[in-house]
Amino acid sequence: MTSKPLRALVLVALALAAGSTLAQYPSRPIKLIVPIPAGGAPDIAARVVGQKVSELLGQPIVVENHAGSNGNIAGDLVAKSAPDGYTLLLGQDSLIAINPHLYAKMSFDTLKDLVPIATVASNQFVLAVNPALPVKTFQEFVDYARRAKPPLAYASGGNGSQHHLSMEILKQRAGIDMLHVPFKGGAPATMATVAGDTVAMFSGTSTYAQIKAGKLRALAVTGTRRSQEFPELPTIGEFYPGYEVTIWLALFAPAGTPEAVIVRLRAAIANALAAPDVKEKLNAAGGLEPFPSTPDEFSALIRRDYDKYGAVVRTVAIKVD
Numbered sequence: 001m002t003s004k005p006l007r008a009l010v011l012v013a014l015a016l017a018a019g020s021t022l023a024q025y026p027s028r029p030i031k032l033i034v035p036i037p038a039g040g041a042p043d044i045a046a047r048v049v050g051q052k053v054s055e056l057l058g059q060p061i062v063v064e065n066h067a068g069s070n071g072n073i074a075g076d077l078v079a080k081s082a083p084d085g086y087t088l089l090l091g092q093d094s095l096i097a098i099n100p101h102l103y104a105k106m107s108f109d110t111l112k113d114l115v116p117i118a119t120v121a122s123n124q125f126v127l128a129v130n131p132a133l134p135v136k137t138f139q140e141f142v143d144y145a146r147r148a149k150p151p152l153a154y155a156s157g158g159n160g161s162q163h164h165l166s167m168e169i170l171k172q173r174a175g176i177d178m179l180h181v182p183f184k185g186g187a188p189a190t191m192a193t194v195a196g197d198t199v200a201m202f203s204g205t206s207t208y209a210q211i212k213a214g215k216l217r218a219l220a221v222t223g224t225r226r227s228q229e230f231p232e233l234p235t236i237g238e239f240y241p242g243y244e245v246t247i248w249l250a251l252f253a254p255a256g257t258p259e260a261v262i263v264r265l266r267a268a269i270a271n272a273l274a275a276p277d278v279k280e281k282l283n284a285a286g287g288l289e290p291f292p293s294t295p296d297e298f299s300a301l302i303r304r305d306y307d308k309y310g311a312v313v314r315t316v317a318i319k320v321d
Contacts, residue, residue, distance in 0.1 A: 124245065126202070127200070155181050190206075
């Protein structure tokens with residue numbers, strides 16, 4: 001059995017090692033893996049926040065795009081990287097909280113093999129309809145959908161996507177039936193809704209231009225508060241308390257990354273998000289907003305969304321091979 005003096009020496013050694021790690025980190029460039037192609041809002045967020053964090057830490061942050069398998073390729077790469085703080089992931093909520101319920105087999109566990117560092121940015125969906133649909137408000141849409149025979153067809157960015165799950169949650173809460181038409185991404189789903197092939201969809205603020213041009217009619221937003229881009233629109237939660245879909249991006253590291261490194265990264269992210277120019281650039285990237293939180297709040301968010309989306313996936317019986 002280890003003696004008390006020896007245990008004390010071990011604790012001192014660990015503390016010194018942690019202090020040394022913190023003092024030295026980072027000593028070389030950091031790779032930030034993004035699970036989508038260059039140019040999308042998460043990619044822009046990674047580059048905007050990464051640049052500010054690079055200035056704060058004194059080392060370059062190199063953004064690498066590894067798209068595919070709804071983010072699983074990027075997640076797997078980071079989860080299996082050395083836990084030294086030099087390979088990080090800008091993870092989407094869909095990767096962390098939805099994919100484990102969709103895929104029968106995943107090569108890593110999003111809750112065990114990745115360590116949450118800090119939330120970075122958030123956004124919300126807009127419920128939009130083709131302007132030919134004879135509804136002007138959210139409540140009119142719900143009433144019309146209840147009466148529609150056959151059921152209205154709605155578009156999504158793919159089977160099991162947040163666009164899809166957001167509408168399924170609304171269907172459950174409002175007691176309506178609608179036909180799901182999945183597309184390979186938000187852009188073709190938007191084109192189908194503008195063309196009238198489908199009549200409704202949940203979309204990000206990337207459809208702002210189509211809404212302003214009258215090609216889509218916005219009815220409500222999915223967040224906990226009204227949108228800066230569409231302040232006149234109600235939240236769905238105003239009609240169905242507790243309904244909320246917040247899209248978030250956050251920084252993750254491989255499990256086993258030293259706590260000293262995580263603490264340093266967390267502080268740098270907090271300082272970066274407080275910078276006015278970062279907020280301005282994020283907002284320009286599709287209406288993203290800085291999303292600071294405490295470690296406890298972040299952990300609770302992951303668990304809440306993991307359980308929420310898992311319940312919807314099981315109810316609708318969605319699977320992706």
